[in-house]
Amino acid sequence: MKMLNKWAFTLCLFVSVLFTNVAFAQTADAAETTLIEANAPASNIEMADRLRADGKIYIVVGCVLVVLAGMIFYLISLDKKVSNLERQIKS
Amino acid sequence: MKFTWWKIITILLLVYTIVAGFLNDVPRLAILNESIRNTYFHVPMWFGMIILLGISVFYAVKYLKTPTLRNDIISTEAARMGLVFGVLGIITGMGWARVTWGEFWSNDPKQNASAIGLLMYFAYFVLRGSFAEEQQRARISAVYNIFAYAALIPLLFILPRLTDSLHPGNGGNPGFGTYDMDNKMRVVFYPSVIAWTLLGIWITNVKSRFEIIKQKIYENA
Numbered sequence: 452m453k454m455l456n457k458w459a460f461t462l463c464l465f466v467s468v469l470f471t472n473v474a475f476a477q478t479a480d481a482a483e484t485t486l487i488e489a490n491a492p493a494s495n496i497e498m499a500d501r502l503r504a505d506g507k508i509y510i511v512v513g514c515v516l517v518v519l520a521g522m523i524f525y526l527i528s529l530d531k532k533v534s535n536l537e538r539q540i541k542s
Numbered sequence: 543m544k545f546t547w548w549k550i551i552t553i554l555l556l557v558y559t560i561v562a563g564f565l566n567d568v569p570r571l572a573i574l575n576e577s578i579r580n581t582y583f584h585v586p587m588w589f590g591m592i593i594l595l596g597i598s599v600f601y602a603v604k605y606l607k608t609p610t611l612r613n614d615i616i617s618t619e620a621a622r623m624g625l626v627f628g629v630l631g632i633i634t635g636m637g638w639a640r641v642t643w644g645e646f647w648s649n650d651p652k653q654n655a656s657a658i659g660l661l662m663y664f665a666y667f668v669l670r671g672s673f674a675e676e677q678q679r680a681r682i683s684a685v686y687n688i689f690a691y692a693a694l695i696p697l698l699f700i701l702p703r704l705t706d707s708l709h710p711g712n713g714g715n716p717g718f719g720t721y722d723m724d725n726k727m728r729v730v731f732y733p734s735v736i737a738w739t740l741l742g743i744w745i746t747n748v749k750s751r752f753e754i755i756k757q758k759i760y761e762n763a
Contacts, residue, residue: 459548459551459740459743462593462736462739462740462743496570496571496572496575497575498570498575498576508564508565511564512560512561512564512565515560515564516557516560516561519556519557519560523553523556526744526745526748529748530744530747530748533748533751533752533755534544534751536752536755537751537755540755540758540759
């Protein structure tokens with residue numbers, strides 16, 4: 452079924468336009484970064500640096516990926532079931 | 543099921559959003575800290591909602607021009623998925639607000655406006671449920687849909703900017719676009735918007751096809 456295909460296409464087109472913007476905005480960004488650094492010393496700000504260094508964050512990422520995979524597989528199975536029904540109704 | 547190109551893109555971009563969203567470097571900012579990564583998961587909910595509700599309005603207008611069952615079903619299901627995104631957006635936003643602004647709900651103009659916006663779309667489904675006659679339900683809710691979207695845009699994008707809001711980019715606050723978000727973030731943020739929106743479109747697609755089949759079975763029975 453071709454429904455919504457053109458929406459997906461428009462969306463992808465939109466993104467590629469945004470990406471081009473990012474590429475052209477590179478030079479302006481360098482100035483912005485120094486501005487942020489001038490406002491607060493970067494090393495003083497609390498970040499989860501050690502967490503990633505210890506590798507524990509990978510467990511979280513893996514966990515979220517498993518959840519996402521489960522949902523995607525469920526969605527795919529639903530999609531297949533609906534496709535089967537569509538085929539049965541046609542014949 | 544046909545594995546069309548955009549379904550594959552959805553999966554790839556979602557995986558990319560999660561891996562890069564958690565592991566890439568982000569700007570070091572006070573108060574926000576690592577919670578700035580919520581930009582990849584909270585903000586796309588609202589982008590996705592606006593796009594899906596836009597699709598819903600498009601099909602509502604299409605229904606009013608050519609009243610087919612298919613147009614009505616797609617319009618409803620897109621609104622339903624948009625509402626799901628909106629509810630997820632408000633829940634994730636409340637969690638984020640708790641750690642950065644101090645309260646789950648600080649009566650921020652944008653928070654209030656989005657709550658009103660969601661209520662308008664809940665009312666859309668109440669309205670749909672109150673008609674027994676199919677044609678009437680489809681036509682009147684299509685008209686309501688257009689008005690609801692026209693009211694939602696100023697609620698979310700114009701009114702919060704006229705007063706003081708805690709949200710970035712409102713009431714004199716700098717937006718993420720001005721200096722909070724650098725290009726390293728944009729490289730993850732834009733794909734994340736696409737990824738979540740495409741997931742919404744995919745679910746809408748499956749649900750619409752299901753509803754169309756259901757109608758066909760009812761007609762034949």
